[in-house]
Amino acid sequence: MTDVVIVGGGPAGLSAALFTAKNDLETVVFDADETWMHKAHLYNYLGIESIDGSEFMEAAREHVEAHGATIREEVVEAVGRHDGGFVVETDADDYDARYLVLATGTDRELAEQLGCETTEDGTVAVGLDMETSVENAYATGGMVRDRTWQAVISAGDGGAAALDVLSKEAGEPFHDFDSPE
Numbered sequence: 001m002t003d004v005v006i007v008g009g010g011p012a013g014l015s016a017a018l019f020t021a022k023n024d025l026e027t028v029v030f031d032a033d034e035t036w037m038h039k040a041h042l043y044n045y046l047g048i049e050s051i052d053g054s055e056f057m058e059a060a061r062e063h064v065e066a067h068g069a070t071i072r073e074e075v076v077e078a079v080g081r082h083d084g085g086f087v088v089e090t091d092a093d094d095y096d097a098r099y100l101v102l103a104t105g106t107d108r109e110l111a112e113q114l115g116c117e118t119t120e121d122g123t124v125a126v127g128l129d130m131e132t133s134v135e136n137a138y139a140t141g142g143m144v145r146d147r148t149w150q151a152v153i154s155a156g157d158g159g160a161a162a163l164d165v166l167s168k169e170a171g172e173p174f175h176d177f178d179s180p181e
């Protein structure tokens, strides 16, 4: 069983993958590679003055793969609960996971399929740790926000979800802090 399956490889999904893979959880990202970032040019991502959206995504993919995450270009068709974890059905195969991070942009279909509660405005209901009403299932990025759709916000959501997973694994609040040598 995979530790963490992430559906969606935009800024939210890859940010979650970076944190979980960097901290030694087996991490698989399924991505149809239709991120909005392919239509964007960023001038508002902190620390980067100007970058083409697709170029940003290429660097992000290389970054998470360098930390051991696997990215599969498969479309997830269904998700469900199974054996205390989750089953993820793609157009190629079925996979089991202990934690599930949904990062499918504004597409809320899989979250609804899983039975995640929604808010009055139709977004997926989450707390600050991005966990949904379904234990160990997280929702991030466009699907949890009515309008505030920005790359840096999605990346923050993904990081928050991953830190909650890592905290559960550690049994105490987890900080991914590194210091200069």
Ligand SMILES: Cc1cc2nc3c(=O)[nH]c(=O)nc-3n(C[C@H](O)[C@H](O)[C@H](O)COP(=O)(O)OP(=O)(O)OC[C@H]3O[C@@H](n4cnc5c(N)ncnc54)[C@H](O)[C@@H]3O)c2cc1C
Binding pocket: 007, 008, 009, 010, 011, 012, 013, 030, 031, 032, 033, 034, 035, 036, 037, 039, 040, 041, 042, 043, 044, 045, 074, 075, 076, 077, 103, 104, 105, 106, 107, 140, 141, 142, 143, 149, 150, 151, 152, 154
């Ligand atoms: C024209 C335009 C310009 C923009 N300009 C800016 C800008 O200047 N600055 C800025 O900060 N933001 C900008 N944005 C917004 C930014 O692109 C989004 O906020 C960001 O991409 C959201 O990231 P995300 O990870 O939440 O979702 P997305 O980037 O949408 O990623 C979702 C990913 O999930 C995949 N996916 C969905 N369903 C499935 C499935 N069932 N199986 C497998 N994969 C799946 C999709 O293919 C996609 O790759 C712009 C958007 C547009 C449209």
